[in-house]
Amino acid sequence: MKLGFDIDDTLINLREHAFHIYNQKLGQNVGLDVFHALPSMEIHSAFGLTKEEGGKLWHSLRDEIYYSDCATFPHAREALNQLVAKGHEVYYITARAKEHTDRTRQWLLDNGFPVAEGHFFCGMSDSEKVHIIEQLELDYYFDDKPTVLATLSHLPIQICVKDRSYNRHLTLPRITSWEELPRLMQG
Known part of the structure; x- marks a missing residue:
């Protein structure tokens, strides 16, 4: 087949990996319960970011998100x-x-x-x-x-x-x- x-x-658990990186970079401690309840793919709203702010942050961290220790x-x-x-x-x-x-x-x-x-x-x-x-x-x-x-x-x-x-x-x-x-x- x-x-x-x-x-x-x-x-790979990319979004959850990015969620941890966002917490670290933004100096926040948003819990995984919030992550697991997200109704959309985007994670920025959990951190109080607009779609535009979230897009910029994802883009600036993309290499770290993609190629670090993502499980x-x-x-x-x-x-x-x-x-x-x-x-x-x-x-x-x-x-x-x-x-x-x-x-x-x-x-x-x-x-x-x-x-x-x-x-x-x-x-x-x-x-x-x-x-x-x-x-x-x-x-x-x-x-x-x-x-x-x-x-x-x-x-x-x-x-x-x-x-x-x-x-x-x-x-x-x-x-x-x-x-x-x-x-x-x-x-």
């Missing part, structure tokens, strides 16, 4: 390595900006994710992901972002959502832990 995975907030979700790396060991093809499809392509691919490799040649796609907009997913003729695709998942509904693919506070309204097959992946794939 061919399986596609978003990276940020699907395989993978438990069992994500192991689940993907098991898929590859069983002969499945794993593809990464991320909307990170194009200038982050090489460093993101290397970060995945350095952190033990299986990245085969030609199986890593980076530098497209969220709306362009659908074209890559369609061209790859994936059997499964995993993402956290509701707007991305909505663009895939017309494809003959099993779409799965990585459980996050901002996507709980979706009625798609949901993965809360990567340990669930084998069960989810069995139907």
